[in-house]
Amino acid sequence: MRVYRCYFLNERDRIEGYENIEADALQEAVDRALALLRQQPKHKAIEIWEGPNRLYPARRRRPGRSRISIAG
Numbered sequence: 001m002r003v004y005r006c007y008f009l010n011e012r013d014r015i016e017g018y019e020n021i022e023a024d025a026l027q028e029a030v031d032r033a034l035a036l037l038r039q040q041p042k043h044k045a046i047e048i049w050e051g052p053n054r055l056y057p058a059r060r061r062r063p064g065r066s067r068i069s070i071a072g
Contacts, residue, residue: 008043
């Protein structure tokens with residue numbers, strides 16, 4: 001059994017919480033994480049990590065969006 005960390009993200013892709021999920025395979029962890037996401041409508045997306053590796057982003061960044069702000 002492997003341990004994955006599921007991060008719950010808000011509408012700005014900021015982490016608002018997490019839960020460790022034990023599963024035999026990534027797809028099982030994804031299924032459990034998506035079920036948890038449906039139970040918590042305040043969260044907008046999930047990411048699943050195993051150690052330093054992001055394995056599953058639930059939402060891709062929108063085109064034209066950047067984390068860099070330009071002060072003028």
